[in-house]
Amino acid sequence: MESDIQRYLNRLLHEKRYSDHTVKNYRRQLEKLLAFCQNVDYNNWQQITTQDIRMLIAKQHRQGASPSTCALLLSASRRFLEFLLSEKKIKVNPAVGVRGPKKAKRLPKNIDVDSLNHFLDQMPEDEPLQIRDKAMMELLYSSGIRLSELSGMDVNDLSFSDQTLRVLGKGNKIREVPFGNSAQKILSRWVKERNQLIKNNQEKALFVSQQGNRLTNRAIQQRLSHWGKHLGLNDRLHPHKLRHSCATHVLESSSDLRAVQELLGHASISTTQIYTHLDFQHLAKTYDAAHPRARKKKD
Template sequence: MSAELAEVTEAFLQSLAAQRLSEHTIKNYRRDLQQLLGFAGRESLTDWAVLSSKQLRKFIAENHRSGLSARSIHRQLSAIRSFYRYLVRQGLSEHNPAVAVQAPKTEKRLPSTLDVDQTNALLDATPEDTFVASRDRAIMELLYSSGLRVSELAALDLRDIDFAEQLVHVIAGKGGKGRIVPMGRQAINAIKHWLEMRDRRGFFSEQALFVSQQGRRLGVRSIQQRLSYWGKRLGISDKVHPHRLRHAFASHMLESSGDLRAVQELLGHADISTTQVYTHLDFQHLAKVYDAAHPRAKKRS
């Protein structure tokens, strides 16, 4: 390993410390650049200015083959780009070889979801005998029934619920786009029961659909905390939060209907590729359909 390369690298890390970056960030930069130093030694480099994009692609490929995750490689390339921006500013390099190098695509994190039995257990076991319990039951039923984002649910007003048509008017959707989605029978019954409990408190002037015991609109954080509470109380093995009920809605709808475009509309996704992430959740169901329907897949009796 060239002492000159190591000296320049250390100067860069010291400059990060001077910028008051966190110790954790600097530690990551140091580890990534130490790996690059090792590669530079194997390539017999004595000047950072001569490292080419082709050589850097070789370095990335070696790391990928050795099992380094795409996410870690993204972080590594980010560190190298920052390092070379420093070198260019210092007049130690005329180019940044990392600009032309792309990391492997990261795998999309698949959304965790509740299966049908878990969802039914959560909803059916939540009581409706108190103001808070009745409200929380209505919240969960509506999240699962209509696939709402928690921010959309928190923003709902009384006028947004159409019992006659069994619809929810989502005004504050993501990106400011509204949509209309159906409500199921269980959600309608739960909301009606909640409104009876609410009226007993006399909160007639507040337009928000879901309110606290003080009669104020319930916020996103409070809704998250209430679902977590019921998940723990009812012994649901996995953590319960609003987005998991939205995931459950999407995956269960896809499993039953197979209509990706309809689920896209219900979820309010601008791009169908966002909805496609849910297709993995019903893969076993699709595999069974394939085995039963495809002429060359049918098992012999």
């Protein structure tokens, strides 16, 4: 059984060109699978059942392994057993269909309203690229759009008359989202500056580089990171954080989950529930003030 594992790891290393680090990770996980088999006195891979795989994952979880670690063990076992199936060492892959413990949904951090307002207000607007960078940040925070939606935006997607923009989201779905007065003011200035940078009249991109080309996702991330550090923002600034801050602040003020879902372009309301979160104290205060059975009786 050990020789089968070694052959599989050799294949990953030499044929699949996996890195040494990845192969070592696979080795660690498959050693757990082998130890389990030896512990129940199995002497060939054919004896492993689906129930055994479930028991192995459950045991690891009980011993403190995180859902991510359990998922790695399950993935490594499934792929190894698939390899054995291709070599006719087993007749079925017992790991197919087995699910690991559910991973907790990680919420991105948002920036509090006062810190974000202070940060945006102190952004310089003296040079064309400074105006561009502030316009990008104002739009990300004002509308809660994704990084890819920002980089893919064209000038014609903006409507200053009703302060909306047309967004091409996931699944090539188009939606219209509003943007605020602060974003409108800086965007109006940027469109004028942009026209001075454009060298090719065929370029439609709203946000362009100094050379007049559409900004890449990576370039936008770098500009936000630069300003976050330059202006002393405590947390690392990236587009997703501005999107999340927009959603959180709108939800805290309105409590309208459906409106936030539409703003963010989520297909499912459950995604919005995970993606945004109300501060518990804010929620508790609202509840205490609003619910008739929560109000404290006067003596």
